[in-house]
Amino acid sequence: MRRGTNLPRVGDFNQMVVLDQVRRAPDGTSRSELAASTGLSLQAVSNIVARLIALGYVVEGERRAEGRGKPRTMLYLEPQGAYALGVHIDPVVVTSVLVDLDGRTVEKVVEPTPAGPEAVAGAVAAAAAGMLDRAGIERSAVLGLGVAAPGPVDLAAGTVIRPPLLDGWEEVPVRDLLAAATGFDVVLDKDVSAAMVAELWRGNRMLRGTSLFFYTGFGVAVAVAHDGELLAGSSRNAGEVGHLMVDNDGPRCDCGQRGCIGVSAAPATLVAEAVAGGVLPAGTPA
Incomplete structure (x- = not known):
């Protein structure tokens, strides 16, 4: 689990840590509890909470008295305080979602993957505009667009390298392409890394110890997290x-080579083996 730091010039990181702790407390939390869980000083927490309230991400609730101490003012996440867009690029379908600050899906669009990066960027831009229109949400309320793409990726350059089964996607600057098409700030990551982050985001069960996420689709990959932190390597x-x-x-x-895990565990390979073994009828599509 992430903890804050009282060193200077780390305000954005500390704000993220505090917001995450508020989000993980559906029954509410207080400033003193946030100071204890994040390792930040009470004054630092109070300053950060004031900013989060001003941004509309956090709201104050009831005053709760327990024991002899001063009643605590409870803090809660405001899920409708902000929104984000997400896109998963796959060789077969492109999935676009609009989520609230708690990660709950507000709108979703699934469509066949168009041929070529420019066509995909146009489809994502159209899907984003449509979702915002249907949900009645202003563009100013959207924090940005997260893109999950098949690896490997060059995050510094914002490019995908040679994703499997996506012809014409060698060294494609996906981050800049989608930023230009949608007008939003874009964050790019590998699909398996994004999936692991989602697991860490939506639950508390993986915040202690080491967790392994095995991703299988048109490719195979693994993500590892320790104590709630994704270990993605340099x-x-x-x-x-x-x-x-x-x-x-x-x-x-x-x-x-022969017998790489990616091709050995691919859907087409598994279906072919099942047909050959008589488990599935001949002609079963992969």
């Missing part, structure tokens, strides 16, 4: 395990 590409060999006599991979 390049943010840790977990690219698709070309680990698991079967010397397995199916041929596009890298030239």
Whole structure:
């Protein structure tokens, strides 16, 4: 679980830590409790809470008295205080969502993946505009757009490198492309990393110890977290395990080897094996 720091010039990080603690307390929390859980001074917490209230992200609730101490003013997340857009780019479908500050889905659009990066950017921009219009939410209330794309990625440059089964996507500047198409600030990450962050965001069960997320779709990847922190490595590409060999006599991979876990666990391979073994009827689509 993230803790704040009382060092100077880390205000944005501390604000994120405090907001996350408020979000994880559906029954409310107080300034003194936030100071204890984040490691920040009570004065620092009070200043941050004042900013969060001014932004509309946090609201004050009832005063709660427990024991002999001074009654505590409870703090709650305001889910409608801000919104964010999210996009998952997949070889078959592009999924776009509009979520509130608590991560709950407000609107969702799933459509076949258009051919080429520019067409995908146009589809995402149209989906975003449509979702905001249907939900009646102003663009100014949207914090930004998060993009989950197949790895590997170059996060510094905002590009995808050579995503599997996406022709014409070599070294594509996805971050800048979608920022230009939508007009929003864009954050790019690998799909498996984004999935792990979502698990950490939506629950408390993975905030202690080490957790492993195994992602399988048109590719295979792994994400690891420890004490609520994603361990993505210096390049943010840790977990690219698709070309680990698991079967010397397995199916041929596009890298030239046999039995890579990515191709061995691919849906087409598993369906073909099931058909060959009589588990599925001949002609079953992958």
